[in-house]
Amino acid sequence: MNSFGFLLLLAFLAFCSNFASAANCTLDSNEEKALEDIARTLGKNDNYTISSYDNSTTPGDSKYSESTVWCNCSFAGNTSCHITHIWLKSQNLTGVLPTELTKLSYLQEIDLTRNYLNGTIPAEWGSLNNLQSISLGVNRLNGSIPKELGNIATLTSLVLEFNDFSGNLPPELGNLTRIERLHLTSNNFTGELPPEFAKLTALKEFRIGGNQFSGKIPDYIRNWTLLEKLVMVGSGFSGPIPSSIFLSLKNLSDLQISDLSGPDSTFPQLNETTNLSILTLRNCNINGTLPAYLENMTPFDILDLSFNKLSGQIPNNSTNLSKAKHIYLTGNYLTGLLPEWTENTNHPIDLSYNSLTIGEPTECTKSEKRNLFASSSTGNNSNPYFCASGCSTTTTSLHINSGGQILPNFSVDGSIKTYDADTEGGAAYFKLEKNWAISNTGDYVDASGFLPSQNHFIVSDAYNMMNDILYKTARASPISLTYYGYCLGDGTYTVSLHFAEIMFTNDKTYSSLGRRVFNIYIQGKLERENFDIAKAAGGVGKVTIQNFTAVVNSSGTLEIRFYWAGKGTTAIPFKSVYGPLISAISVHGDFPRQGSSMSAGAVVGIVAAGVIIIILVFVLLWLRGCLGPKSSLARGLELQTSLFSLRQIKAATNNFDITNKIGEGGFGSVYKGFLPDGTIIAVKLLSSKSKQGNREFITEIGMISGLQHPYLVKLYGCCVDGDQLLLVYEYMENNSLARALFGQEESRIKLDWPTSTRIAGTYGYMAPEYAMHGYLTNKADVYSFGVVTLEIVSGKNNTVRRAMEESFLLLEWAHILKEKDNLMELVDPRLGSDFNKEEAMVMIKVGILCTNVTAARRPTMSSVVSMLEGRILVPELVSESSEVFDEMKLEAMRQYYRNIEENEIIETTTQSASKDGPWTASSSSAADLYPVHLDSSYWDKRN
Known part of the structure; x- marks a missing residue:
């Protein structure tokens, strides 16, 4: 027997000697050996507690709840014990799921949450006919759910959230007619929900947010009459929400649906769900007015109807709404007078981005409880960005240390700038500074796990990974965070967004498994969808600067918005770590500042120097042959697509480095490359031996550049340099048709x-x-x-x-x-x-x-x-x-x-x-x- 087996036996004997009337209690020898194998497969190298119970008690001693094996010793007159529960939570296990579990025929529960386990779920587990609960949340497990799990007729709880599972949900799970809890949040599941799920009438909790499902929300949900929690935040479904499916769900207390694609719809019928404490219907294309029956419901903990198309007035006399702990009606078309109860509430209420009739608030520069930013349609202030007064002067730059103190004379990339402080926040918060403003929407649900040094919205480097003070702190938001620059001069600006992931670890523990995913909008345009800081930076604790170009028109305003669309994880390393995170913002105009004056001599000197420089440039270009007559090929291409220089292509592909080569065919080689803005490209370098000549080259460009279709690869441009012909395509992960279809050799x-x-x-x-x-x-x-x-x-x-x-x-x-x-x-x-x-x-x-x-x-x-x-x-x-x-x-x-x-x-x-x-x-x-x-x-x- 090895040392681990000896420790295991000692632990078992210790618990037996202390168990009343169990002097002769024994653990089945096969189970003892299986337990040793299970621990080895899981990577459990240290000891754990073995505790016992009989039919008069139940497992649940909180002292051993994280690392305990429970045995029922009521068999054979309290002389025989069988393993029924395995709890190994937060043990930093790095192994795989053990098939040896099938040797524990009396097993009722396996809980391996918050570890670093990898691999797939063994199909053999489907033979465990006494198993009631499987909890594998917060690991790095992958693959699809084996259909064999549908054979476990006794299963009441299946928790697989916060992993990397993928594929369609097996229809066989519809056979789990006793299941009460099905948690699949934050994976990569695809396809439609199987119609066989209509049989899951015992369900009480169904959470599938943060996936890639398709199709519509199924009507058969109406059959789940015992349902208490339904969470479909960022699941991938399309609308509209089936209006009447909730009429039979009278036990529903938590309903969360967000980010539906598809057509507009009216407000769903929730007349019978009067016990709702959390109602989130965010970004679901809901139009019409607020339904009157909201007044008849239990006061909400959270009412989030933001980013829809709701119109009409907010009820003026609403006892129920005035008692709600959090209300978010951001980004709708609400009109009319602002109700008085919104001024008296002590809870956050966000009414920003509407068209309400409001006067000047008593405190115009900051609000911690009531966000009215960009909601004014009338009143003394004509500026749509409420509280921003007229501009006596304009500026061409903006620098903000998000989540941090003021940084005077701070150097970034060799330039000295002063970064403004940004150290306050709230669930419905807005604040105006000298030439910028900030607006936050949303609060973190169950944020009790935050580190003592952090509040909800201003976070610090939790694991001391960063050296640069600019990235030691950051501002976070659970839903939507918007920065506004105003009093900016007209013209084109470079917007630099500074990011560093400072809330996840970089070790092999469950704390490193978090995925922060959000969208970035500049001037209302989606610039980055499903942006992941750690992925873009090459790991946690590393810096990535994303640069964008923005045009400021006569309004003088610049809008930078971050939005969480329900993707990524929400409970790693503790609850409520998700949503946008920004370290700093810097904006500068790509043009000289106006209003400066200089002497006539200086003007003459600048002009003379400019003429000399231009002449030298022309001479250099002429010597390099760049100013000779363009070929008909190059002239024809200018009319069809964007032209890249050979220098740009070489920079993108690291001078056609062999490590970037992703394919080779009859027409030449293909290289992977990166443009300065982070766009990944595929460059086809046509071979001099290629059968594709100028005619085919022009034909390919003419055909593809004229096509706009979601299932066609995009042509970004081309390069013609002497006899060099190159095409610049959108990069596809699978390199080529052959590899996409057949992978390696004949594996299909x-x-x-x-x-x-x-x-x-x-x-x-x-x-x-x-x-x-x-x-x-x-x-x-x-x-x-x-x-x-x-x-x-x-x-x-x-x-x-x-x-x-x-x-x-x-x-x-x-x-x-x-x-x-x-x-x-x-x-x-x-x-x-x-x-x-x-x-x-x-x-x-x-x-x-x-x-x-x-x-x-x-x-x-x-x-x-x-x-x-x-x-x-x-x-x-x-x-x-x-x-x-x-x-x-x-x-x-x-x-x-x-x-x-x-x-x-x-x-x-x-x-x-x-x-x-x-x-x-x-x-x-x-x-x-x-x-x-x-x-x-x-x-x-x-x-």
Whole structure:
């Protein structure tokens, strides 16, 4: 027995000796060995407490609640014990979830929250038929939820929040008819909620915020009549909210929905949910007026209806609303007189960004409880930014130390500036300074876990990671934080936003697993969506400065807004650490300040110096050949897209460093690069040996630059420098079509249809109506998906570059085989018999159906998904052509593709490629999408 096993046995004997009437109590030997294996797999290297209970007591001694194994010793007349509960919380465990758990057949609860566990949930856990609770929150677990968990009929609680799980929720979870608590917040789940979830009628808590779900909020939620908490903040759903689903949810006390896409909707019917203490319907496109039944509800702890399209008046006499602890009606279209009760409340109320009729408040420069910023429609102040008086002078710069003290004569990047202090805050807060203002919306829910040195909104470097005083403090916000610069001169400004993540650790503990994600808006334009400070900076405790360009017009105002859209984590390292975090703001105009005067001699000197400089520049450019006559190619490109200089491209790719090379094909190499604003690009460097000449180059630019479509890769611009031709594209994570489809060697991954059509569109697989008219539709998307589907089945490219008279199309071959009733010949012959013929036939038929020449006959993507999943049959394929496909043509195509395969085998067996290197496509054989190295190891894998 090793030292750990000895300690374990000593601990067990200690608890047995102290247990009344248990002199002969024993722990099952198999469970004892399993417990040792479980601890080793989890990475539990130190000791923990083993405690006991019998049928007259229950586990729950708070003294051992963090690290305790509980045994029930009421078996066999109090002489036999079995492990029923394992609590190992906040133990910094770095292992994986143990399959050995299945050896504990009496286990009722496993709680491993707040650790650093990785890997996936073992499917074997589905055999634990006494398990009631699984708690794995706050770890780094990944993968999908195994469908086998749906077999645990006794399960009442499943907590998987704050991990990195992904994929669709398995429909089998709908079999958990006893489950009361399902927490999936802050993961990467996708797809729609399965209809089988309608059977979860025992649910009391359902939390799925901060995910990537799609579709609408399902109507069957109305069946969950016992539901008490429903949290769908930033879940990815589209609206409208089903209006009547809440009428049967009379036990609902916490309802939170936010950031829905889709059409406008009216206020949902909450007449029967009179016990709501938290009601959040934020950014849900809700229009209409505030419903009268709000007055009949229990006074709210939180009422958040911000960033909707609510109109009309706020009730003037509302006892219920006046007692609410927090009210946020920010960013609506509310009008009318400001109710008197809003002046007398002692709780935060945010009415900013409305059109209310308000006079001058008694305190115009600051408010800790009532935010009326930008809410004035009438009154003595005509400026829409309420309390900002007229400007006697203008300025061209702004410097703020967010969350910190004033920094006079502070040096940043060699320039000396004074950074203004920004040290106060509140849940509904606004404040005006000499030429800037700040407005905050929202409060942190359950913020009791904040460190003593921090308040809710001004945070400091919790782990002493920063050396620069500018980043020692920062301002935080739970929902929306806006900085306004006013009295600014007209013109273009550079806005520099300084960030550093100072609230997460950088070690291997659960405290390092936090993800802070928020959006950045400049002058109302979304500039960064799902911005992650640590990711942008390359880790926590590191600085990243994001630069933007903004135009200030005659209003003289600049708006910088940060908004939390429900993504990221909210409870790491403690509750309420989420939302925007900003360390400093610096703004300067990209033009000389007005109003300065200088002598005539100085003016003459400046002009003379400028002329000399211009002459020298022209001479230098002429010597470098930059001022010679432009080629027709360069002149034509100026009319179609943005031009980059070769210097810019070299800087972005680190002079085409080999480490940035992500692919190589028949037309040249592709490199990954970074523009100064942080944009990631892919640069195609056309080879001098490329078959793509000037004509193809102009054609590619002309076609792609004229397209605007969500599933097409974007062309940012190009570069023409001598004989160098380069294209600058939007960067795609999967490098190329072949890698996106097939990864490494022959491992195939499943593509969601938007990704596949985006890739297909990039490679020019155009629907006939697109080729005729130059526009894209959803039907064209379906066509592209069909092409990709046929390529996956056959392993062939859609087109093969040959002489015109020898050019064959994969689609044409498919139609010939269809007419000959021999579609299975389309399947890649290298698969042998190692595939499901029925599934392959479904894919082929779907591919042909999607590539129908007539757009109206192509199916919708929802139908395609149903066909591929086997929920509906593929319609009978109707011939579209009267052409007679003779045997000679069929044999010619068959022989042609056979030659391609043989050439590819010869070619690939003589090549060696790095497994981890960039994907390389042969320029001489473009037909095969995934060349196979036919060595012994390959066949061993296949067998």
